[in-house]
Amino acid sequence: MHTPDRVNYRCEVDAAPFVLRLYVGDRLVLQSSDREGDGGPAPGAFRRGGVWHYVTGVVAEDRDHHGMTLRCATTDPTVQMLATISYLPDGLRVRWEPADGLPCERIGDAYDLASSGHWYGHGYHEPQWWPLDNGQVRHDPFLCNNVQSPIWLTSGGAGIVVPTEELLAVSLNADGDGLFRVAMADVTAFEYLVLVDDTIVDLFARLLRVVGLPARVPPKEVFAKPIYSTWTQYPRDLTQQKVLAFAHAIVDSDLPAGILEIDEKYQPSFGEIAFDPVTFPDPAGLLAELRALGFAATLWTSPFINTDSPAFAELAAMGGLVKDRRTGLPGLLTWWAGEAGLLDVTSPAGERWYADKLRAMADLGFVGFKFDGGDGKYTPAHARYFVPQRPQGFANRYLEFIATHFPDYAESRTAWMAQREGLITREGGKDSVWGLDNGLHALVTQALTQAILGYPYLICDMVPGRVQTRFPDAPLPTDELFVRWTEASAFTPILQFSYGPWHYAPETLAVVRAYAHLHGALGEYLYAAAEEAHRAGTPIVRPLFFHDPADPITYIVDDAFLLGPDLLVAPVVTEGAATRDVYLPAGAWRDAWTGDAYTGPLKRHAHPAPCPGIPLFLREDAAWTETLAAALTPRLRDIPRGAIAS
Secondary structure (H helix, E strand, O other): OOOOOOOOEEEEEEOOOOEEEEEEOOEEEEEEOOOOOOOOOOOOEEEEOOEEEOEEEEEEEEEEOOEEEEEEEEOOOOOOEEEEEEEEOOEEEEEEEEOOOOOEEEEEEEEEHHHHOOEEEEEOOOOOOOOHHHOOEEEOOOOOOOEEEEEEEEOOOEEEEOOOOOOEEEEEOHHHOOEEEEEEEEEOOEEEEEEEOOOHHHHHHHHHHHHOOOOOOOOHHHHOOOEEEOOOOOOOOOOHHHHHHHHHHHHHOOOOOOEEEEOOOOOOOEOEOOOOOOOOOOHHHHHHHHHHOOOEEEEEEOOEEEOOOHHHHHHHHHOOEOEEOOOOOEOOEEEOOEEEEEEOOOOHHHHHHHHHHHHHHHHHOOOEEEEOOOOOOOOOOOEEOOOOOOOOHHHHHHHHHHHHHOOOOOEEOOEOOOHHHOOEEEOOOOOOOOOOOOOHHHHHHHHHHHHHHOOOOEEOOOEOOOOOOOOOOOOOOOHHHHHHHHHHHHOOOEOEEOOOHHHOOHHHHHHHHHHHHHHHHOHHHHHHHHHHHHHHOOOOEEOHHHOOOOOHHHHOOOOOEEEOOOEEEOOOOOOOOOEEEEEEEEEEEEEOOOOOEEEEEEEEEEEEOOOOOOOEEEEOOOOOHHHHHHHHHHHHHOOOOOOOOO
16 A cells, blocks of 8 residues: 655634634535533543533644643642644644643543545444444543444545553444534643544554554464364363363364364363363364364463462462452452452563463474453553553563564453454354344454454454353354354455364255365455555455545445455345345446346445345455356355345
């Protein structure tokens, strides 16, 4: 991706009421809120003593070619706010701070959503809206939970980036207010970047200059061979015999061997990185048998050290746990498996302990690790790290540890601002349901969201979702949902299964098998797209506006995407649907199932989409068209379209 060094933009400020407007050429791309209120929805808002105040107007200014410093009156007659707006080649640096230099409980800013078109970014949310302004977002505090980043890009060509590990509060269209609001907690100044360019695609290229390109490409194998996690098949009820039974069932079902992921709980207690000698009497023999069956193996791990684990006392004695700054003792947190301390990866002792334990597992024969946890919401209250950290710092330090010691095959569910590490990032666990509220549809919109945040190496969680691990009384996924989940996931960068398709009808197993082998046939194409992400930052899963950013319809499509440059994928995310509308952007397209030709822009109403039968379109006369056709056509012929009843 390429974008010029400098953008033709201009910044205007109205003195009273305070309003900042940003233009690219003559086109308005961003405007701050001009509404008065309780302080929350206004520029330069600050809170002291539990009371919000906000800027009312500019009383003095100092301007030069580098920017402007504005002294502003506020609704508190004793406090003025300083706004320092610095001109950058690709936008602005905005800084709000009280003129008295004293700390505030919150300092924030607010923008009108409509001034910038549609909004994207932010990260994991339930429901997973795309674009964000289709719904409402409210995170106070905005604690890292799965993949989230303080980044928001707009269809108008403006973006807001808060490159910080401080604690934020964010809302977008909360209660339908039409505003984007962001504030920082417990600071004397709040600073952020506003990036601008002609299109959101150019804007994304500028974002990569801030967050960095991925430092590496994952191993080629992960783009062609499925990952099989034991999690939903045997949640916390795992034995060596069950792992082997899982592997044999995969092979006996004629599914392609790949990477077998031994998930929790293989250890005697959470926190130990060792096999329970009762349930796993011969780990070396287990790995040898897995290799003989054609599997590489990875192992689940997390930084949570349960208080009943021998590792807790061991790490506490060596200073390897995050401490409670009030007591100096290990700080405690509650996670999904009990009460625990947090491994302090900033401590030399904690880092060495964790690296040595994992290296011993690598020496045993594991090719890599599934790193779980690291979320900002799972940190002890009043945390004190060996190396002082800001409130959101742990997730970044955890991923830096992973990238330093075990980057190959490393899979993480959590990320804040760690795009440059180039690790595989897995979507947050999806429930085995259909909708945007953490179901199959959210699998698509979360993939698009992680792409626009700069995380290209994507696992869309496991097929077919978490099954009954979150809601034990939920019904098992139907054959239809299993097939639709497989269809969508087969056309993403990395395919991951967990619940065995051999539990379903023979027709369902046959379809799942065919899609798993089809995904493998896309391996060269996917790896080439991964190398492009490393080289230029272009995501592998791409919103349709990456094809034609001038087309306004591409900004509202939330159930289709480009996989690499030349394959358009339109999953079915509605129960019982046998058709769906498909939007083809500008250019010539070929239906991968039938060979029918279409010319876009074109909306295909009620396009055939039987189960199975995911709509797929090849971009004609492109670099990969014929290679893709050769990979897809014979394998699609093996899939009986419409064989699965809803």
